[in-house]
Amino acid sequence: MSDVPLVAHSLAEVYLYLMVTPCGKCGRGPLKGGDAKPAEWDNTRVGVVVEVTCSICDDQARLEFDVPAERLAAIKSAPRGSAAKINPTPEPSRIIDVAGWVTLFGVIADAAARATDKGEARMLGYEAAQCLDEALKFYDQENELPPEDAFFSEASRRRHREHPQKLARSRLIDLRARLPSIDAMEKRMASAGGKKRRWWKPWG
Numbered sequence: 001m002s003d004v005p006l007v008a009h010s011l012a013e014v015y016l017y018l019m020v021t022p023c024g025k026c027g028r029g030p031l032k033g034g035d036a037k038p039a040e041w042d043n044t045r046v047g048v049v050v051e052v053t054c055s056i057c058d059d060q061a062r063l064e065f066d067v068p069a070e071r072l073a074a075i076k077s078a079p080r081g082s083a084a085k086i087n088p089t090p091e092p093s094r095i096i097d098v099a100g101w102v103t104l105f106g107v108i109a110d111a112a113a114r115a116t117d118k119g120e121a122r123m124l125g126y127e128a129a130q131c132l133d134e135a136l137k138f139y140d141q142e143n144e145l146p147p148e149d150a151f152f153s154e155a156s157r158r159r160h161r162e163h164p165q166k167l168a169r170s171r172l173i174d175l176r177a178r179l180p181s182i183d184a185m186e187k188r189m190a191s192a193g194g195k196k197r198r199w200w201k202p203w204g
Ligand SMILES: [Zn+2]
Pocket: 023, 024, 025, 026, 027, 028, 029, 054, 055, 056, 057, 058, 059
């Protein structure tokens, strides 16, 4: 994937990508990302550059992500610490595959369950719900399992073949049904006021 630009729908998606992407050198990770710096390429592409360090082998890399200009502007105008939309479009992610989103959902929902602060739990819950919504964007209505092109790596495809029930569409829909709608969560967060911490780095 290194010869094509990494295309993200938001800065939130960039940081979630780092959480599920193995290190290019040792194949493990996770990658720790520094601050995203705005960048522009060829006068046509805008986005961010993130310096990443592997938490296992310390290998460093510089990752470039195309991010739509209006999504970058939305971050600047949002109140500090407010929860971010991962992908406001109906288009599935091009950098995190269906299995990646389900993994992220599990990790973030666990963090939400452990959070002692109500505001933090709400924000993590909002993020977890969006991860499930992102996973569901890959499915056809009539198929219980995701299509082949919903997997971006051979490792991911192999894990799915070993445990197909994990990615059953009905299972994801059941999990999603236990959480409130995105609108309801946004309203609740707005009425509770913003948080001080940048939401996408709860583990950093
Ligand atoms: Zn490494």
